[in-house]
Amino acid sequence: MTDFDELFAVAWPRLLRTTYAVTGDRQLAEDALQSAFAKAYAAWPRVSRADDPVAYVRRIALHAAIAQQRRASVRRETTIPALPEDHARSGEDALLQRDEVWTAVASLPPRQRAVVVLRYYEDLSEREIAETLGCRPGTVKSQAAAALSSLRARLGDAAPLTGDRP
Amino acid sequence: MTLEDRLARSLHEGLARLDVPPGDLDGARRAGGRLRRRRRVVAAVVAAAVAVTGLGVLAWDREADDRVTDPAGSGSWQRMDDAPVPGRAMPLAGWTGEEALFVGGDLEPCPPAADCVVPSVPARDGAAYDPDAQEWRVIAEAPVPMGYWFRTTMVDDTMVIVGDGRWWAYDAGDDAWTRLPAPPAPTEDTGSISSADGRVLAMSRRGRVQVLDLAARTWSELPAAPRRLVGAVVATDDGVVVSGPTRGDGTGVVAQIWDGSSWSEVPVPQRNSFRHWTGERLVELDPQRGADGERAGGILDPATREWSPLPDRLTDSAGGGWSVNAAEGPLILGWGYLYDDRDGSWARQAPRPEAAQTEGVSAVWADGRVIVFGGVDSSAQSYEPVSQAWAWRP
Incomplete structure (x- = not known):
């Protein structure tokens, strides 16, 4: 190999x-x-x-x-x-589409969505995200802030996860 | 559980449930091998064609020994392969995120002190440089000659160009040109354009901000600003900013800010309009002062409306003797210096290599490095344009 x-x-x-x-x-x-x-x-x-x-x-x-x-x-x-x-959704895709958080993330503008995924799934730093997306760290910061603001308005901080629901 | 924790958990758990098919390793190797061979063939064919036509490319092979293996550089300018297109001055430049694009430019620039009764000849062709692969490719020829006076801005991997009253888009992914619809009101060829979030902003001759939605190929117009300015328009995170002089003698510069619902105005004690958004502030990098002491450049935070002068750290008028201009985020190259708006610092640009041309170069930031292309060999009596390319990583 x-x-x-x-x-x-x-x-x-x-x-x-x-x-x-x-x-x-x-x-x-x-x-x-x-x-x-x-x-x-x-x-x-x-x-x-x-x-x-x-x-x-x-x-x-x-x-x-x-x-x-x-x-x-x-x-x-x-x-x-x-x-x-x-x-053309698979079963797993359909499950994801029903996840409240996933749906909220999917509704973000493309760049905000990319920043969120790279930050919270890939655990990349602002600098690494900027290098990945070919933009400035300041842009990453502002996009992340805008994304979190939108998600907070949609989900709230206290709402339970889909998986936590009875 | 905080929102951040929820995001991390939901993304990890959700994506873990996703059925991931194995990738096609053999397919990637085959496609990669074809790509490698195609790049070699294209470079060889184009080099041969250029040599046969005798157009002003500095020898394709002669400089081979000067080429470097890593265009990232090590604090000094590094010579790259010459571009596989004829030499030119002042081509349009842009960065797709993967390639540096150089389009059009002047094939027969007028020497100083010449009468130049024959108008300059803009090029229609161009080239793209992939700094990771260290390879050039020739791009599709533009539908019309692209003059150095045209204006351009990048929307992802699409270069949007306006000139001679027409709008064009070059899609680097598809290697294809399309003509864009004209805006409702004519724009000045020399007027500023900028872009953000897939939209292109341009000033009309009447001083209105016109907005092109590139995906939808439709134009719209912002409400008229209280004052009609002939200046520059820039998209920022805090709104659209139009700046320019309010008096006929070019003084009384103001910035008008559209926040999405209304316009506001901020006087700025400087001579020039703002043309660059760092991601946090507007910076006009011109350290000169007029006879009256008025500054040419300055800094404006559109969120706080606070203006500030450029940090005064220049010790002489030129930092490196090479006029290379390019801006990306907080890093702005100009006046022979590299200005970093994150800490307001100035650093001297790496000195110009002896073989590099002093005039007519175009430059673009490319993933942390500056790539310079073109220029005029002003030392030669013929005033020949060249295809040289250089890279510098500060």
């Missing part, structure tokens, strides 16, 4: 979950991540020397996914008036 193979095996599951959480689109997440790993392989001599090859793949995947999502939204707006409900 090569170093690249090892990176792929170790990083694929977590990065797919992250990309899915940011985009909310399973196929889009898989395609973006697959493409990111292909790019990493193409530049492997350099990527393998980086301090954190996973961060490289994560950055490429999220950038591609968010850009593709924006393009897809344009096509949907111009060609398909409405998507069928529960479009």
Whole structure:
């Protein structure tokens, strides 16, 4: 097994979950991540020397996914008036869609949603999130504050988790 | 349980339930291998084509020994491969998050003191540089020549350009150009544009702020500001800021702030308009003073409406003898210095390498490094534009 193979095996599951959480689109997440790993392989001599090859793949995947999502939204707006409900959702996806917190996160604007996922799922610092999203730490801070404000208004601090309900 | 705890728990538990299929390792290796081969072939073919046409590219192979293996650099400017397109001055520049884009520019810049009866020739082509892969690619040719006087802003990986009264978008992901709808009112080619959250802001000739929703390809207009300014528009977290002079002699600069429901006005004791948002403050990095002592640049916090002068730490008029201008977040390169708005510090820009051109370069921040492309070899009698590229990581 090569170093690249090892990176792929170790990083694929977590990065797919992250990309899915940011985009909310399973196929889009898989395609973006697959493409990111292909790019990493193409530049492997350099990527393998980086301090954190996973961060490289994560950055490429999220950038591609968010850009593709924006393009897809344009096509949907111009060609398909409405998507069928529960479009191509698996059982697990459907469970997630019923989770109160997940639904609230999914309603955030794309960049705020990415900041929340990277902070609370990937446990990245503001600086790491800024590097991942290609923006400034100040932007991460303001986006995080806006996201938490929206989520607090929607969920409240005291509301129980879906799983805690009787 | 705090909201932050709920988020962490819900995301971890929810995503753990997600069925994750194994990725296609062989597919990634095959696609990556094809990508690697395609990049080599494209570079070789383009280099050969450029050499045959004899256009003003500095020798593609001659400088090979000067190239470096890591464009991140180590405190000094590092020479990268020349771009696989003809040399040019002042191309439009932008950063997609993955590639530095350089589009158009002047193929035959006018030498100083020449009469230049023949107008300059803008380029339609361009190139993109991936600093991680250290590779150039030639991008799709633009529908029209892209002059150095055009204005551009980035929306994710799309470069939005306005010039000669027309609006264009180059999608780096699709490597494709599209013409955008014209705004309701004409814009000045030399007027400022900026972007935020997928929207592009532009000033009309009547001084109105027009807003392009790039995804929807539709324009809207902000309510008229109390004062009609011919200046710059910038999107900030605290609203849209339009700044410019109120008097005919260019003095009396004010900033008008649209907070989403109303306009307010702040006088700013400086000569220039604000063109850069750091993420926290507006900064106009011009350390000069007029004969009356008035400052050219300054800093404005649109949230508090507080203006402050630039920290006065310059000890001479030029920091590095190379006019490279680029801004990204709190880091602003200009006047031969690197200004960091996080702590108000000035640092000298790395000195210009002897082989680098002094005039007509374009620069862009690219993931923590500055990439410079193009320029004019003013030492040569021919005043030839070049395809040189340099990188510096402060």
